[in-house]
Amino acid sequence: MENSAASRTTQKNLVLLAVCIAAITMPFNFTAAAVALPAIGRAFDGSPMQLNWVTNAFMLTFGSFLMVAGALADSFGRKKVFIGGVASFAVLSAALTFAADLTTFDLLRAAQGVAAAAAFSGGMSALAQVFDGPARIRAFSFVGSSFGIGLAFGPITAGVMIEAFGWPTIFLLITLLASIAFILAARYMGESRNPDAGGIDWPGAISFTWALGIFTYGVLKVPQSGWSDPFVLGLFAVALLSFIAFVVIEQRVTQPMLDLSLFRYPRFVGVQLLAAAPAYAFVVLLLLLPVRFVGIDGMSEIDAGRLMIALSAPLLFLPIVAGYLTRWLSPSTICGVGLLVSAAGLFWLSHVPTGSAPWVLALPMSVIGIGISLPWGLMDGLAVSVVPKERAGMATGIFSTTRVAGEGVAVAVVTALLSALTASHLSVSTNTAEAAQHLVTGDVAGASTLLAGTSHAALIDAYSAGFSTLLLVLTTITVVAAGVVFLFLDRGDEQKDGVAPVLRAVSPGRPCR
Missing domain, CATH: 1.10.287 (Helix Hairpins)
Known part of the structure; x- marks a missing residue:
């Protein structure tokens, strides 16, 4: 009997390991691509818009297919969807290294997003069947920590690999990790499905x-x-x-994909707005800062990756601390304070010009990371706690879709805004828009070619001024988001409108991008 129990425990842990390994690859796939973006641009000589889709294509399809993937997992089997997702993710990552042009590369990135949605939805729903009670909370905390590892160490790992072996190796590493997750899940994950699941919308x-x-x-x-x-x-x-x-x-x-009746709960609407805050206070920086450090400041990929740890390292431990703080403070209060701290870091960073010493950049980046770590691990629990208990599954699906798809839209909006702000600081009247797009992707040489009479220093100054203004805009958005959290979520009457009490035991981690 003891051997049988030990065998079941080992099997559960190996299933958890498979999902955690897959979880590491998803944020790594985003942050590594950001570090590699200047190198990818040089390799394919693509347009700025094509380069923007390297990140946007993955984020948009990932967010758009999460609810569909969850429905497929419930209907056809969580194991099938998970191993199908990680297998496709592995193959597509390898295929990126053989892309003939940037358009093909972008299409493969979009397909990666679909595969990632299947892997995430299938893996998380499978874990919910394997673990119960406190063990389930611990399992999900390990998954959250895995996302943190991908965010914290993705940039530096990518930087080392790019400088040593070239950018294609980062996608081969993703292929290797996804293959390991596939092998473990195929061997140890049991199949499960929801017999009452409806059809796909x-x-x-x-x-x-x-x-x-x-x-x-x-x-x-x-x-x-x-x-x-x-x-x-x-x-x-x-x-x-x-x-x-x-x-x-x-x-x-x-059987709608999106149950619109959930939006009659004001606190649920507030949680959706909360989901957008990290996109503008943190996620967009995972893309913009590596491009700035490598393309504009002239750092090596290794130095840029090392500096990015200052932004993302707090995610490794502070979400767990935030979970313990819910014993004394409401989750909405912790989230609101965290957003205000992030806003302070954004404001500080807006006053740090390009070319500054790494330690000068690292200080405000750390403040941003510390602040965003507080709501990071609590938002998933809030998403299910602000609606009636029987609607928790749909609420989680809507929240995940709002969050990830919103991050994709945020990257597109912020990139466009930075380009417009940079163009407004260029003194010439022709080719400014196109030159600004090149600067935003870290291509100073391309901008110099378009604006032959403009000095290198003037181009850098225009970008620096545009970046500072953008950070002030992001500061304002984050402060407003904090106000929304305090006004709509921290009401004290937890049972109003049939709303379930706020969960005190929440998963200290969430997916990114």
């Missing part, structure tokens, strides 16, 4: 993904074409009509 899934993609494409076209361009306006009109169609579809189908 394909019309809703297609309309939602289409609307999100068209909107993001329009945002990325703005720096090049302007807000008044007929094509850009047409894209936004199509996106708006597509979102309206999505809402109409969700109101009429029997």
